[in-house]
Amino acid sequence: MLGKNLNHSGFAAIIGPPNSGKSTFLNTLLKTKVSIVTPKAQTTRNKIRGVYTSEDFQIIFTDTPGITSTDFGKLLNNWMNRYSFSAVKESDITLFFVDALKQHPELGIGTEEKHIIDNLGSKNPAILVVNKCDAVKKMRTEDTVAVYNKYYKFSDSCVVSALNGTGVTELLDKIKLHIGPGPMLFPPDMTSDQEDRFLVSEIIREKLYMALSEELPYNTVVTIERMKDHSSRDLLMIDATIHVARKSQKGIVIGKKGTTLGKIGTAARKELEMIYGCEIGLKLFVRIEENWYSKEKLLQKVGFEKDFENR
Numbered sequence: 001m002l003g004k005n006l007n008h009s010g011f012a013a014i015i016g017p018p019n020s021g022k023s024t025f026l027n028t029l030l031k032t033k034v035s036i037v038t039p040k041a042q043t044t045r046n047k048i049r050g051v052y053t054s055e056d057f058q059i060i061f062t063d064t065p066g067i068t069s070t071d072f073g074k075l076l077n078n079w080m081n082r083y084s085f086s087a088v089k090e091s092d093i094t095l096f097f098v099d100a101l102k103q104h105p106e107l108g109i110g111t112e113e114k115h116i117i118d119n120l121g122s123k124n125p126a127i128l129v130v131n132k133c134d135a136v137k138k139m140r141t142e143d144t145v146a147v148y149n150k151y152y153k154f155s156d157s158c159v160v161s162a163l164n165g166t167g168v169t170e171l172l173d174k175i176k177l178h179i180g181p182g183p184m185l186f187p188p189d190m191t192s193d194q195e196d197r198f199l200v201s202e203i204i205r206e207k208l209y210m211a212l213s214e215e216l217p218y219n220t221v222v223t224i225e226r227m228k229d230h231s232s233r234d235l236l237m238i239d240a241t242i243h244v245a246r247k248s249q250k251g252i253v254i255g256k257k258g259t260t261l262g263k264i265g266t267a268a269r270k271e272l273e274m275i276y277g278c279e280i281g282l283k284l285f286v287r288i289e290e291n292w293y294s295k296e297k298l299l300q301k302v303g304f305e306k307d308f309e310n311r
């Protein structure tokens with residue numbers, strides 16, 4: 001029952017550099033896909049909420065865009081960094097993710113990681129999470145924990161593999177120690193507060209990232225024009241637009257004889273059919289929206305909200 005007094009409830013921000021496995025962790029913990037994952041850095045672009053509920057706990061996680069100190073000169077990247085830091089301020093606890101594969105403890109902490117820690121701006125507890133332990137030797141994760149603990153006063157630390165689930169229960173137990181008393185804020189069967197349209201646009205963007213090489217995915221954004229049930233069949237009709245930043249990019253997204261766009265559409269449709277359990281009729285359009293990622297009005301038009309006024 002909503003509002004029922006649980007023992008504990010609270011908010012946890014998941015932050016860290018790009019590609020450290022933040023979204024993978026949230027999906028593994030919730031046993032469902034709430035946040036898209038790709039091997040490319042800077043996949044997550046918004047604050048994505050995922051809700052974990054057990055007998056006496058509810059923790060509302062916020063997955064965030066990977067923070068980087070690089071100035072890409074795009075307003076979108078600036079907004080992404082600000083989303084991430086604002087999530088820290090809005091939460092009771094921070095999970096600071098580092099990628100074990102990228103750590104060289106003998107050289108100290110990484111540049112990007114140092115940038116994030118130095119700008120945390122919160123006195124709330126932070127747990128160091130060394131992820132991808134499945135891919136490195138145990139000694140490297142232990143040395144990484146030691147190096148980070150020397151640099152910052154973390155409340156706790158945990159070594160995990162978001163991919164295979166190692167250490168995830170232990171991390172959850174450690175988070176619980178820092179979550180205070182509070183009521184249930186979301187129904188127990190709810191894992192996300194995302195709207196359908198957002199989830200669908202993200203699934204399409206994930207397939208775009210997988211199909212396009214190098215920089216091109218970063219120049220695209222997806223909006224949903226229509227989502228409508230067919231009047232007589234078990235069919236969900238979706239029209240989506242892929243916005244590109246320049247004329248030359250349109251042809252690349254479409255590909256020779258439409259092959260690339262076809263591949264993206266098929267992959268997205270298959271996954272959406274699994275999610276919705278019905279046939280999906282997906283139509284994809286490609287549209288040029290010059291430098292959409294550097295213009296505030298266009299960012300808002302394609303679905304980004306300026307919700308970090310507190311920073």
Ligand SMILES: Nc1nc2c(ncn2[C@@H]2O[C@H](COP(=O)(O)OP(=O)(O)OP(=O)(O)O)[C@@H](O)[C@H]2O)c(=O)[nH]1
Nearest residue numbers: 018019020021022023024042043044066132162163
């Ligand atoms: N070997 C290994 N790979 C992992 C693990 N967790 C994530 N990955 C991989 O790392 C890549 C990035 O994962 P994401 O979950 O998208 O990382 P992220 O931190 O959300 O990245 P951004 O959204 O770009 O900030 C993907 O290819 C994942 O499969 C892990 O525990 N072990």
Ligand SMILES: [Mg+2]
Nearest residue numbers: 022023043044
């Ligand atoms: Mg992510």
